[in-house]
Structure formats: C-alpha cells, structure tokens
Amino acid sequence: MGIRMSFLWRAAALALAVVLVPAQAAITVVDLAGRSVTLPDKVERIILGEGRMLSALAVLEGSALPGRVVGMLEDFERLDPTGYELYRQRFPALQQVARLGRGGASFSVEEAISLKPDVAIFSLRGHGPDVNDAATLGRLQAAGISVVYVDFTKNPLEDTARSIELLGRVLGREAQAKAYLGWHRLEMDKVQSRLARVKxxxxxxxxxxxxxxxxxxxxxxxxxxxxxxxxxxxxxxxxxxxxxxxxxxxxxxxxxxxxxxxxxxxxxxxxxxxxxxxxxxxxxxxxxxxxxxxxxxxxxxxxxxxxxxxxxxxxxxxxxxxxxxxxxxxxxxxxxxxxxxxxxxxxxxxxxxxxxxxxxxxxxxxxxxxxxxx
The missing domain is CATH 3.40.50.1980 (Nitrogenase molybdenum iron protein domain)
Incomplete structure (x- = not known):
C-alpha cells in the first residue's frame, strides 16, 4: 500500500510540474497596417506579395536568400528585368520559386495555400494583394497562414525602416535589421539636420x-x-x-x-x-x-x-x-x-x-x- 501511495504521489507531483512549466510565449508583432499578428514558432516558408520585396529581404537574409521564399509574384522580373537578372545570376534557385501571378488581380490564393507557407508578406499598397484585399487575407488566415503587411511605397521614407525592423522580428534577423536601421538614421540625418535651417x-x-x-x-x-x-x-x-x-x-x-x-x-x-x-x-x-x-x-x-x-x-x-x-x-x-x-x-x-x-x-x-x- 505504501509503495502504491508513494508512486501515486510521485506521479501527481510530476504532473503538477508539467502543468507549472511555462509554455513558450507566442511571438506577436504589430504590422504596418496596425494589426497584431501571432507568428508560428519557426518561420521557414514565406510567400511574397511582390517579387520586388527580394531586395528588402536581402538586407536581412544576405547570402541565405532565397532559402525561405517558396512563392512570389512576377513583378520584379517584369518591371525591372535587368535588376532581377542580377539576383537570378547570384541565386539560381530563384527559378524554382513558384510564381503566384503577374499582379494583384492574378494572385493565386489556391496555389499560395498549396505551398504551405508559415507567413505571407504583403504590402499596404502595390502590385500584389494589399491591405484592402480582405478576401485574400481571410482565406489565408483560415488556412492557418500568418499575414503581415509592410510598406515600401505609400510612405517610403518613414515606413521602409519600420518595415525592415518588422521583417527582422518575423524572420529572426533582429541583428541585421538593427544594423540597417543605424545606417538609415545616419544617412537620413545628413539631409534632415541641414534642412532644419533652410527657409x-x-x-x-x-x-x-x-x-x-x-x-x-x-x-x-x-x-x-x-x-x-x-x-x-x-x-x-x-x-x-x-x-x-x-x-x-x-x-x-x-x-x-x-x-x-x-x-x-x-x-x-x-x-x-x-x-x-x-x-x-x-x-x-x-x-x-x-x-x-x-x-x-x-x-x-x-x-x-x-x-x-x-x-x-x-x-x-x-x-x-x-x-x-x-x-x-x-x-x-x-x-x-x-x-x-x-x-x-x-x-x-x-x-x-x-x-x-x-x-x-x-x-x-x-x-x-x-x-x-x-
């Protein structure tokens, strides 16, 4: 009887210890649309609402680009073919990244979901799905895909830095984002500090x-x-x-x-x-x-x-x-x-x-x- 009770006490203590171990806190970010977005524990597969985001992503990913990108629109190669070719030569794997359409109206939600991304990165406005596309947002969220909005066009001089900081958190590249933000502040100040005295x-x-x-x-x-x-x-x-x-x-x-x-x-x-x-x-x-x-x-x-x-x-x-x-x-x-x-x-x-x-x-x-x- 004593042995049985001792076993039960140990089992109960172990169960209680499991309950009391704090769960890993989910990472929540606030995107450029002002939305609170909960991210998965690991972000290993992403889709880009615009292919031109590759240049911003490269600030954070460097030579690891495009390892996490599984889908994107065709806008980069269509609007800036010479610039895209430089990326393609450096990263031949870009050829294997799925193309999700030419622009916002042709964005394939079905194919995007089939790629099983952890996160979709969209723009407040641009050539791909934007913040006004509630239907696409709803379908991706229903499939369990986190959606974050960045901005490089609506207010580029202010929102570029905010977007890089956000993407640094999303991708676990905070150190790279911090380095860019320091550079951005320094170079912007070269203009802003002098113009303060211009009449x-x-x-x-x-x-x-x-x-x-x-x-x-x-x-x-x-x-x-x-x-x-x-x-x-x-x-x-x-x-x-x-x-x-x-x-x-x-x-x-x-x-x-x-x-x-x-x-x-x-x-x-x-x-x-x-x-x-x-x-x-x-x-x-x-x-x-x-x-x-x-x-x-x-x-x-x-x-x-x-x-x-x-x-x-x-x-x-x-x-x-x-x-x-x-x-x-x-x-x-x-x-x-x-x-x-x-x-x-x-x-x-x-x-x-x-x-x-x-x-x-x-x-x-x-x-x-x-x-x-x-």
Missing amino acids: QRPTVFLESRVGLVPGCCETLTHGMMGLFVEAAGGRNIAASLVPGVHGTVSLEFLLKEQPEVYIGTGIGNPASLAKGAASIALGAGVDASAAADSLARSLRRTGMAQLQAVRSGRAHAVWHHFNYLASNPAALQAMAKWLHPALFADVDPQATLADFYRRFQPIPLTGTYWTSLP
Missing part, C-alpha cells in the same frame, strides 16, 4: 514614369516619390492640384507655374532606348552617358524646352524604383543636392548607395540611378 525652398515639378505614355504629364504628390520633394527641401507645385498620391497635370499648367527644378523618374532600359522612346533610362545595365542622353531626349518633347528649369540647367532624373528600395536615403540625398547644391556640396549620394550595396546587398552595384542635364 527658401525651390519650386519643383516631379514627372513620374517619363515616356511611359505619350503626352504630359503624370506626377506624384502625397505618396511614393512625391514625398521625396518636400523631404529634400523643395516645394511640389502639383501638391495642391493633385490631392491623392498621383495624377496628371497639363503642359499649360507647367508653362504657367514655371518650376525652378524639374525632376523626372526613369523606368526605361537600353531596349526602350533602341526604339527611340522618350523614356529616361536608369537602373542596372545603364551607363552614365546613356542615362544623360535619354534625359536630354525626353526634354525635347513639346513644350519642355520652354521650362525655366530646363533653360537654367536644373533638370534631373532619378530611378523610379527608389519608390520600393531600402536604399532610398541615397536618392533623397541626390535630390537634396539638386535643390540645395551649396548646402549639400560635401554629401556624396553615390558613395551612400555604394555603401548600402557593400553592407546590405548580396549583388554588386552596377548601372546609373540618377542623372542631370550637362
């Missing part, structure tokens, strides 16, 4: 995706690269006319307002140049002379030569895809230097971009990412 801001017109469609003139204001104008110390002349993120203004408006500085965003490539398009060629695979020539040619469009900014040689272009890149402080520095050349005479945006690639990208820096009229 005169030149007027700027930002033309978006120059040459994509005939005519004039698509612009960005309260979002994407439209936000770079104010942050770089300029005054966006279309801000009061275009209340949203993007819109179109007339050539007559530009000729009447006469901005002091013109900045176009370039999405062209060597192939479009061969066809004689008016697009501005920038990005990987574009040399400096081709970029400058393409800007000059784009400004030969009707009426552009009559702009004060063009006549005074204050016409420039910057790569449109800085809308989506963690290297965007370099583009901000370039724009600040155009708007306030004396104030930023000692700032070297090209060195900033090279430093970003050296520290945070597993591919080399090649090509031209901004240009000016000679």
Whole structure:
C-alpha cells in the first residue's frame, strides 16, 4: 500500500510540474497596417506579395536568400528585368520559386495555400494583394497562414525602416535589421539636420514614369516619390492640384507655374532606348552617358524646352524604383543636392548607395540611378 501511495504521489507531483512549466510565449508583432499578428514558432516558408520585396529581404537574409521564399509574384522580373537578372545570376534557385501571378488581380490564393507557407508578406499598397484585399487575407488566415503587411511605397521614407525592423522580428534577423536601421538614421540625418535651417525652398515639378505614355504629364504628390520633394527641401507645385498620391497635370499648367527644378523618374532600359522612346533610362545595365542622353531626349518633347528649369540647367532624373528600395536615403540625398547644391556640396549620394550595396546587398552595384542635364 505504501509503495502504491508513494508512486501515486510521485506521479501527481510530476504532473503538477508539467502543468507549472511555462509554455513558450507566442511571438506577436504589430504590422504596418496596425494589426497584431501571432507568428508560428519557426518561420521557414514565406510567400511574397511582390517579387520586388527580394531586395528588402536581402538586407536581412544576405547570402541565405532565397532559402525561405517558396512563392512570389512576377513583378520584379517584369518591371525591372535587368535588376532581377542580377539576383537570378547570384541565386539560381530563384527559378524554382513558384510564381503566384503577374499582379494583384492574378494572385493565386489556391496555389499560395498549396505551398504551405508559415507567413505571407504583403504590402499596404502595390502590385500584389494589399491591405484592402480582405478576401485574400481571410482565406489565408483560415488556412492557418500568418499575414503581415509592410510598406515600401505609400510612405517610403518613414515606413521602409519600420518595415525592415518588422521583417527582422518575423524572420529572426533582429541583428541585421538593427544594423540597417543605424545606417538609415545616419544617412537620413545628413539631409534632415541641414534642412532644419533652410527657409527658401525651390519650386519643383516631379514627372513620374517619363515616356511611359505619350503626352504630359503624370506626377506624384502625397505618396511614393512625391514625398521625396518636400523631404529634400523643395516645394511640389502639383501638391495642391493633385490631392491623392498621383495624377496628371497639363503642359499649360507647367508653362504657367514655371518650376525652378524639374525632376523626372526613369523606368526605361537600353531596349526602350533602341526604339527611340522618350523614356529616361536608369537602373542596372545603364551607363552614365546613356542615362544623360535619354534625359536630354525626353526634354525635347513639346513644350519642355520652354521650362525655366530646363533653360537654367536644373533638370534631373532619378530611378523610379527608389519608390520600393531600402536604399532610398541615397536618392533623397541626390535630390537634396539638386535643390540645395551649396548646402549639400560635401554629401556624396553615390558613395551612400555604394555603401548600402557593400553592407546590405548580396549583388554588386552596377548601372546609373540618377542623372542631370550637362
């Protein structure tokens, strides 16, 4: 009897000890949509709402890219084929990553679920499923997939750092995220600290995706690269006319307002140049002379030569895809230097971009990412 009771007491004590051992706390993060998201214990399989996220993911994953990526959209290879090719050459395994569609409307929820991802990483807005796509969110959550929203386009200058910090927690790459955040603060401060004492801001017109469609003139204001104008110390002349993120203004408006500085965003490539398009060629695979020539040619469009900014040689272009890149402080520095050349005479945006690639990208820096009229 004594032996039996002793055994029962030991069994009860063991059971109690098991109960009292604290369970491993679930990791909960707050994403860029303000949602609390509980993550699985291990994040080993992820899908990307946009393929362009690979460049941001590389900040954290480095040479381990794309080991955890099991699915993504085709936007990266479609919108920036030369840049994507650099990643493909460095990581041939990208060819085996499932493609979930070309854009948001073609995103295949069924295939996404079949890949059994632990986490889906989507954008607040962009080319893939966004924060307004409640149906896709609901179906993925019902399948047990955690969904987190990041932002590299809606408010890139502020949300890029927040998104990298979030992804660092999601992927268990906090140290890599911390290193990037330190770099980001340092490079942003080179602009923000100096502009605090600037009183005169030149007027700027930002033309978006120059040459994509005939005519004039698509612009960005309260979002994407439209936000770079104010942050770089300029005054966006279309801000009061275009209340949203993007819109179109007339050539007559530009000729009447006469901005002091013109900045176009370039999405062209060597192939479009061969066809004689008016697009501005920038990005990987574009040399400096081709970029400058393409800007000059784009400004030969009707009426552009009559702009004060063009006549005074204050016409420039910057790569449109800085809308989506963690290297965007370099583009901000370039724009600040155009708007306030004396104030930023000692700032070297090209060195900033090279430093970003050296520290945070597993591919080399090649090509031209901004240009000016000679």
